[in-house]
Structures are given as C-alpha cells and as structure tokens.
Amino acid sequence: MDSTILMFLVQDGVVNGAVYALLGVALVLVFTVTRVVFIPQGAFVAYGGLTMAALEAGRTPGTAWLLLVMGVVAAGMELLRRWGTSPPRVMARILAVDIGVPCGLLAVSLWLPGHGLGQWANILLTFALVIPIGPVLYRIAFQPLADASVLVLFIVAVGIDLTMTGLGLVFFGPEGYRTEVFSAVSFSVGPLNISAQSIWIVAMAAMLLGGLFVFFERTLLGKALRASAVNRRGARLVGIPTSLSGRTAFGLAAFIGCLSGLLIAPVTTIYFDTGFMVGLKGLIGAIIGGLISYPVTAVAALVVGLLEAFSSFEASAFKEVIIFTVIIPVLLWRSLTRPHIEDEE
Amino acid sequence: MSRLAKPSIAAAALCLIFPLVPVVPEFWVTLMNYIGLAALVAMGLVMLTGVGGMTSFGQAAFAGFAAYATAVLSTAYDVSPWINLLIGLALSGGVALAIGCITVRLSGHYLPLGTMAWGISFYYLFGNLQVLGAHDGITGIPPLTISGHALTQGRSYYYVIWGFVLAAVVLSENLLDSRVGRAIRALRAGSVAAEAHGVNTARTKLVVFVYAALLASLSGWLYAHLQRSVNPTAFGLHAGMEYLFMAVLGGAGNVLGAVLGAAITMILKDQLQNILPRLLGTQGNFEIVVFGLCLVALLQTTREGLWPFIARFGPARPDKVISPHAAALGARSMPEKGARLLQVRDVYKNFGGLIAVNNVSFDVRAGEVVGLIGPNGAGKSTTFNLVTGLATLSGGEVTWLGERIGGKSARQISRRGIARTFQHVKLIPDMTVLENVALGAHLRGRAGVLRGMLRLDRSEEARLLREAARQLERVGLGDHMHRPAGSLALGQLRIVEIARALCLDPVLLLLDEPAAGLRHLEKQFLSRLLCRLRDEGMAVLLVEHDMDFVMGLTDKLVVLDFGQIIATGTPDEVRSDPKVLEAYLGGVA
Structure with a gap:
C-alpha cells in the first residue's frame, strides 16, 4: 500500500465516518432521552436520499x-385520547x-415536480417531508409505550424498521438512485x-456536531432534553413533558x-434498504460510546469509517464481517470493566 | 402438562394422521413442515424473551451454523447426518456460550445488539466463503436416513420434524417447572432478589441463551436435510427478526405460544406473498410491512401475545400438589444462643459526594432481634445492602462468624445463611406464591438443567415445594399459596418475602420494613412469629418505622441519623435518649 492509496483510503474513511x-x-x-435503540435511524437516510431522487x-x-x-x-389517536376533555379549539x-400540514406538503409535492424550482427547493421539500415523520412516529409508536422496558422498545423499533424498509420498497422500488452533486468542483x-x-x-457533519453541542449547552430545549435523559421522572416533575422531549429527540x-x-x-447509490447497514454502522459507534457519550460515539464512528475503508481495500468481501465483529471485543471490555447486578425495568 | 392432557392428545392425534390422509395436498404438508422448523426456533426465543426477559436477533444464524455444518460434512466428507447433528449442536452451543459470556453481564439491550452483529457477520461471512459455496450455498445434501430408510418425502419427514417439536415442548415445559426453571422465570423481575437467594443470574441467563441456540440449531439441521440445500439468505438477520416476531405474536411467555406464533406467521407470510405483490403491482417482500406493523400494534395492546386467548378455552392449570410424605430438607445447625454472628465495623459508604453510611458499627448475636431505626434517609437500607452484598463497601469491614464478608457477592453471602426481604417488594407477580417462596430454597436443591428437563428431579422438587408450603403455613399464608403473587395485598407480599427468606434456612434474617402495610392483627401475628424464630436461635435484624412494633419486639436498637449512629441500647434506653428525641421530633419533647 503506497501513500497515495493510504491517503485515498483515509479520505474515503473520513467521509463515511463523518456520516x-x-x-x-x-x-x-x-x-x-427515550430509551429507544433507534434501529430505524438508517431508514431516514434512505428516505431522505430517495425522496430527493424522486423530486x-x-x-x-x-x-x-x-x-x-x-x-x-x-x-x-390524539383525538380519541382527548375525546370529551379538550375544547373544540x-x-x-x-x-x-x-x-392540514401533510395535505399542504402533499399538494406542494404534487405540484413541484413539473415546475422544477431547482436543487435547493427540492432539498427544502425533502426536509419538510422527511423530518416530520420522526416526531409523528414517536407519537404513534413509542409514546403509548413510554413506560415499557428497553427490551420492548427495542423490539418495537425493529418492527418500525421492518415497516419503513418495506414501505421504502413500495415507494421507491428496488432500483438504486443517485442525486445531483451540490457542486461538481473538485480539488x-x-x-x-x-x-x-x-x-x-x-463540513456539514462537523457543523452539525458543533450545533448539537451548542443546542445542549446553551438552549432551554437542549437542557430540557438533557434533564429528561438523566431522569425522566424528575424532569417531568419540574415541568418538562416526556412526550415533548421524545418528539424533539x-x-x-x-x-x-x-x-x-x-x-x-x-x-453513493441509495437503495430502499441501504439505510439499515449505514444506520447499524452508526450504531456500532454508539455502542462503543456506551449509548451515552456523544464525543466517544463520534470518534468511534469515525474509526468505524476508517476501518471500513481499509478493510474494503484489504479484504473487500469480508468488510462487513470485520466491522460487525468489532463490537465483540468492545462488549467484552465493557463486560469486564463494569460487571454489575442489573435491577431496573 | 396434565392441564393440557386432553386437548394435547387430541392435537397430537390430529397431527399424527394429518399427512396420512391422501387428500391433504402436498402444499399443506410442506407448510406444516416449515411451521415445525420455525416453531423450534421460536420456542427457544419464547424461553429467552418471554420467560427470561432477554432477546436475540441471531437465532437464524445459530440455525445456519448447524445447517452448514451438516451440509459440509455430509456432502464433502460423507459423515452421517446424525453425527453432524451432534457436531452442529456443539458448534452453535459453543458460539452461544461465547456471545452469552460477553453480554449477559451487561444491560439488557447489549444481548440483542450483540446477536444482531453476529447475525450480520454470519450472513456476510458464509456468503463470501468459497468453501461454503458463497452466496449460492451448498446443494446435494443427502436425505436423512432412519435404519437404512431414506426420508425423501415431505410426508415422512413430517414425523421427524414434529417428533422433535413435541420433544422440545415437553422438555421445555419440564425445564420451566423445575428448580432451574424458577430461577429462569425470576430473571424478568431483575437480578437482585434472585441473587440474594443464591441464584447465579448470569449463569442462568447463559443457560437459557444456550438452550435457545441449541433449539435453533436443531431446526437448522432439520432444515438442511429437508431442503437438501442451504444458502445464507435463510439464516440472515431478517430471518432472525421473523423468528422473534413469531415468539412475540404467539405468546412471549408460553412454550406452546411458539407453535401458535410460527403457524400464524408462516401461513400469513404465504398468503401475503400471494396477495400483496398483486395488490401493489410489483414484486418484493412486502409482507415485512405487515409484520412490522403487527409487531408494534401487538406490543402496544398485549405483551402476552395471542396464546392467552387460546389458553382461556383450555382447563385452568391445576394447583401444585404438595406431597406430605416428601422428606424434610436438611437444615443448618443453629449457632449457640448469644454467639456473635454479625460484626459491622466502621462501615462507610458514599455515593459521590453523598455520605450514606458513616462509620457505623454494631453486632448481631444469635437469638437476638436487633432493630435498625432512624428517620427517612438515615442510611438504614444502605446498611442492609452493605451487609448483604448488594452494595459495595467504601470502607470498614463486615464479619460473619469471624470471616470477613465485606466485598463478597450477594450470592456468596446468602450461602452463609443470611437471608433478607426488600423495602420495595421483589416478587414475580405472575408466578404463584408457592413458586415465589420456593425460589428461596434454591440453594437447598441440586437439580440442574438436564435433571429438570428429564423429570429426574421430582423427589427433590417435592421436598423443595413442601418446604415452601411449610414456610407459608408458618407465616400464616398457607391459604394463598396457589394464587399468583400479583393478586395479593402489599402487606401480604411482605410476609411472602419473609417466607421466601425463611426457605433459605437462614441464621440471620434481615427484614426491611416488614410491618409496613400490615393491619393490627397481622402485626401481632408477625411479632409472635419473629419471637418464635428468635427462640429457635435465629438472629433478626430489622428496619421498621412502626415504633410500637419495634419497641415491643427488639432486644437492642441501633439508631441512625444522616448515616451515623446516634444511639445504641435497649428499647427503653433509646426511648429516653435526648439525641434520639431530637432526631425524631426536632427537640426534646
């Protein structure tokens, strides 16, 4: 391996690792915030990319x-819950x-494609269509289970992922898509x-990570989320609704x-099921971070990206095997360093 | 099993003649075969998820291990499939043991995460190994032969599959109804209570995980010889998710629920694969959308799955029979009255900056009732946890009969005859009172997994149950022993915990607020019981807020406030101590 290949692999690894x-x-x-191991995280990646491609x-x-x-x-669900207790307003x-809002967005999506307002309009509409799926998903699937065990929430998350992946196939078909680059320049x-x-x-990844830091350190909502993460009941007692924290997360x-x-x-060509593997690689980073530490997670995910780049060069057929086996020594290390008796849930 | 004797005989008879009826189309026989294969895997998951409170997405990969083992060995090396079965079981069991060892000590969600990674790794590894035929897999696997008779027909193979399913149902039910089974069922309620009664919860988790993996690999081996070919797709992560779906659908807590879940899933899948693509106009695995939605809806409405709806029509589970002839369990010899049992010296515990227990020292002697009292937050429960090994000492030493036990685990301490109850009751609500109490006698039995599965533990089991029944009679709850623990009042549950602790045959009994929630007469009864235990030579250390109860019962009181001892002495001495009055009443009254 010469230095050019090395540099190339590092670049490749850093780009993937950032994601x-x-x-x-x-x-x-x-x-x-919610104790949900969010397996469908990757499905949002596919939805984002494929929605853009469709537009x-x-x-x-x-x-x-x-x-x-x-x-x-x-x-x-909300109306049923509030029936007879909340005012008509x-x-x-x-x-x-x-x-109303989804109807409006649907109208725009039906109208826009014929009128090509350009890349940025498509990006905005993609965000407007995909982001609300998160909070609405929380309300439908997880809010009724807010007091369930981590295990039940985990299984529900897997169920959601199956559904979202299957729907991805229905919406976008089995073909893969690429979208236009933001700018075609290269250095x-x-x-x-x-x-x-x-x-x-x-750059976007770095900015977003920095933005999250500011959000958690400087804004009331960010602090409320941190409070919910530390102690949900305590947060609720001081007036932070669990459901708000969950929807925001x-x-x-x-x-x-x-x-x-x-x-x-x-x-990268995006298929309806691309997100699953991408999300799981992020999850490996999160597991190394103990599902609790942001900086460790970010660094570990970067390492996963690099490891992927190098293993796809050295043993491309086995790169997934190598990446997913990495968590075994991590789990072993965790098991040996903090053996404890579990008594929650 | 007797509860289900009639319906299961009818079901078994139906299953027996099913493939013999010539009008039954081949399609249904094939479907039944695949249902049987899936049921085996799902049954392991029921034991793991519904009963043991863990879960795995890697069961399909365990099946794959055994399937590939027999595929390779029988095609390339001509080894008999029956020998391959043993090899496959050993391989899968070994891998499960390794994954289990790594994850069972971690929080609950690391096991499913670990198995997810294992499922993916397995798929890509086997899909890329040329020796294993890569993504095309291995074909030309010989059929299973029984005494020279090759089982090439689905109708004859049917009996092999369902014979194994039947055996697995019986063995699993037997296992759950044994000493180890009680420990497995106790896992879901957290490890603390089980550990405090001598159950090695990490090992118990490992036992269930390996058992589930073995059932999965049995299924994989059967699959390979039914299909006569293997490829990685059938053993990937999505297959693993589907098996979990079956277990949750059928009834996460019941072995037969696995068969139900497998049957519904396989039939539903077959139907959906016909209907959905036609409906949507394209090809694809659209049934996973329905499965995913069902999973979410199911867990939101009933976590018990569909089995309870069917079980409702069957006869109720008969009460356990307590054999009056079962020999009594061997009992510990009690130390001489007045002998110093427990010595707590300068015990110190801090949680970060908070000092919960600050240099506390006291002794407990045989035949003595010692009360640990003090306002809320004085450090009483923490002291209990330090003595019983549920919290680790930050300083000081705890000695038991001259042996240092500070730093030993709850399990090791329970073995020495120290039993306890909990301030927040830790019983398993859906187990009967009797079975909950019998868990306390865990250390007084020996029977392991195999003896439990093969029903070789019955005489010991009868002795354990008789002991549990005896302790329940002793605490006055004999009439409630066959009810589920969850149906009792809180005060009664505290007494059930005492019976469970007594089953350990303790020398020292630690009771955390035993009288809370009891009515007056019940308190008097409890008081008399504790006096009787004291007279038998047992030592009792109790935390209690009811001063009448404490003052009338104890020989010695230790008063804690803000983690420190502010007074020690007889009830009368303590009652007139100005420092105690200050702590309780905020000044000399």
Missing part, C-alpha cells in the same frame, strides 16, 4: 403520502397540524483528488438521518 458519526450521535440522543426525477415521492397517512393516524388545532491536493461533495459531507434524529441521506446520495 456514521452523525447517525451515531442521533442514536445516542434518542436512546438517552429530481420529477416524481411525487411516496413519503408525502406516508406523512399524510401517519398524520391521520396520529390525529386519530384544541381538537381543531390537532386536525390542522396533523392532517487536487498532491496526488489526491478531493471532491467538493466530500468536503460538504465532512425523534425530530432531531429524523433531521440528522435525512441530512445524511442528502449528503451521501450524490456519491
């Missing part, structure tokens, strides 16, 4: 319909937000060719997933 870091951090966020191809993405259906279900607002640094897209990916996770999808779709 894994984003997803890993989102997984830690969701787990600490570019001039088609109405299935996610627009999905959002409407989910909105109807969520509104139905509140009920009307629920209908307007849960069903030459010595023998290395760095594309603007990879700079975009790394899921919204952030959906945003991070969607953004990751938009970032990698120009450089």
